[in-house]
Amino acid sequence: MIELKKQHRGWLYQAFFIVAVLGVGWLLTSTLLDNLARQGIITGFDFLDSSAGFGVIFSLIDYSESDSYGRVFFVGLLNTLLVAGLGIIFATLIGFVVGIARLSNNFLARNLASAYIGLFRNIPLLLHLFFWYFAVLRPLPSPRQSLNLFDAFFLNNRGLYTPRLLNNDNTAIWEQFLLISFMVAIASFALRFLRQRKANQPSTNNTIKSKSIQPKLWFLFILSCLLMLTLVGAPYGIETPQLSRFNFSGGIVVIPEFIALVLALSIYTAAYIAEIVRAGIESVAKGQKEAAQSLGLTPSQSLRYVVIPQALRLIIPPLTNQYLNLTKNSSLAAAIAYPDLVSVFAGTVLNQTGQAVEIIGITMLVYLSISLSISFIMSLYERTTRWSTR
Secondary structure, three states: OHHHHHHHHHHHHHHHHHHHHHHHHHHHHHHHHHHHHHOOOOOOOHHHHOEOOOOOOOOOOOOOOOOEHHHHHHHHHHHHHHHHHHHHHHHHHHHHHHHHHOOOOOHHHHHHHHHHHHHHHOOOHHHHHHHHHHHHHOOOOOHHHOEEEOOOEEEEOOEEEEOEEEEOOOHHHHHHHHHHHHHHHHHHHHHHHHHHHHOOOOHHHOOOHHHHHHHHHHHHHHHHHHHHHHHOOOOEEEEOOEEOOOOEEOOEEEOHHHHHHHHHHHHHHHHHHHHHHHHHHHHOOHHHHHHHHHOOOOHHHHHHHHHHHHHHHHHHHHHHHHHHHHHHHHHHHHHHOOOOHHHHHHHHHHHHHOOHHHHHHHHHHHHHHHHHHHHHHHHHHHHHHOOOOO
16 A cells, blocks of 8 residues: 555656646747747748858759758758768778777887877867868968879869769760679679578688688679770769869869868767777687687787677777767867858858747757767667677
8 A cells, every 4th residue: 555655656746747847848938939929030941942042162962052041951961961971980990990009019009099099089179170270271282382193183272172083975884784793792692691501501600711702703893894994995084173273173172171170070089989999809808819819810810800899899889979979079060161060051041041949950850860860870780799698
């Protein structure tokens, strides 16, 4: 009877809490709507169809000043996803290399890795961003004095200019060839997997030996590509940047704001990932490494096939946190005028329309969705690295 009363009391407290939360939410919402009505601001999302009237210096999709605010949203979203994606890739590569070097027996590699971590981890990210943008990229020479490589790549204070691939008459044939090659590779691995299952030889027990088929497939693929080049010709044409009166034309231009942002995010986050990798590797029992050596594995094979697969169980959860931090830190792009979602949508569009509630709400929802997507993907990958401990 006493336990039942305690349970009813607990339900009563929870009901009071829910009612209080709903009441506070209703009060805030009504106050907000009254203030907006008093200022003559009409709520809604009709503003997304209005013409933006301003340009964007960098866009992955076609955009002009006559396009709508909704188009601006997608421009900023894609720019944010591009920076976050490249930042995650580069930060992971740098972090793993530095983390492994941190445990190296080589005196120089070990101390350089320690210095990297100590230097870049203890400087605020915003200062990283300002350093790469104002101290490194902005002082570069003008287009006429550009730093060039092979007369095809040009670097100046307006960005990096690279050649661009253009479709030609052979592009469709090459696309069909690559599609057929991909299907053949999938079929080869599927047949091999079925044969192993039929012979009761799971591929997970022959990890190192199963790699022997890959060199043969790569050799056949490269040989086929050489024959295609000889018989059909190049799959694409190349458009190189050409210096005109004031700037380069043609090719692909990577603006300095984008370069600075990717460099700052990658180098800064890599310092944290390196420590995560180091801790994960050190968590693997010493006996595992000795067992790998006793089987005749080289240090690199031991690291690849024995140590890192076990260390990933501890690496992935904090690594996910760093990916989330990098994605959210990309909003600092507004400090150097890179046109990400915060800069062009929660910045310029908000200032022009005054639809603060809708724009901030959409922006928050987008970052929440991206973060949840990253967490979901990493949790799925984490499940593949789990193994039972009996």
